[in-house]
Amino acid sequence: MIALIGALILALCFYFFLLGRIALSLIGSGEAAAVAIGIGVLILPLLGVWMVWASVRAVLDHQRLARRIHEEELELDISDLPRRPSGRIERAAADALFARVGAEWEADPDNWRTSYRLARAYDYAGDRRRARETMRRAVALEKHEREATR
Structure with a gap:
């Protein structure tokens, strides 16, 4: 690829x-x-x-963020969510996942990890615009964290 x-x-x-x-x-x-x-x-x-x-x-x-999330074992587990014949996650399951991840984000909105997970949940729920916005926020927060630890 x-x-x-x-x-x-x-x-x-x-x-x-x-x-x-x-x-x-x-x-x-x-x-x-x-x-x-x-x-x-x-x-x-x-x-x-x-x-x-x-x-x-x-x-x-x-x-880079996906690799770090994988290394920290914080990826969203979507393996057991019901899917449509097209392979997309069913809407109700994606909405439930989003509600759970949204609550995590609300508890810690300045953490790039919760922003990353929220961006992925937006994507699974089909809201691409908000997924891109939130991913940009996660990238900025992660960059700030990396620069602060130097």
Whole structure:
């Protein structure tokens, strides 16, 4: 899987390079319309590089937290929860899991571990937006903890 992600990133970098060359060629022509289009085309690879960098950084952060949670044996146990034929956890079971983990979080909201577990519970309950927000909070809290212990 890592090789596939690396290959996709390399392909994107090559694509961004080609877009950048086209943009610089358009800007270098000196014609007003071509310069305007060139500037617009130049923005695309810059946005692309930023999006790839932000995504890879987020994945690495989430993997670090997942590894630490696994090492501390604090993963959510969802093995016995009832599932739909699609493999997703049934809504009532996901909601019950969320209520339990939400109570843990309310007792200790400034702990990255409870925030991580809450983010996973949001994900299992199908609330992807809140799962991402809470995972960002968990990453920030864990980073603060690591920096405080240095």
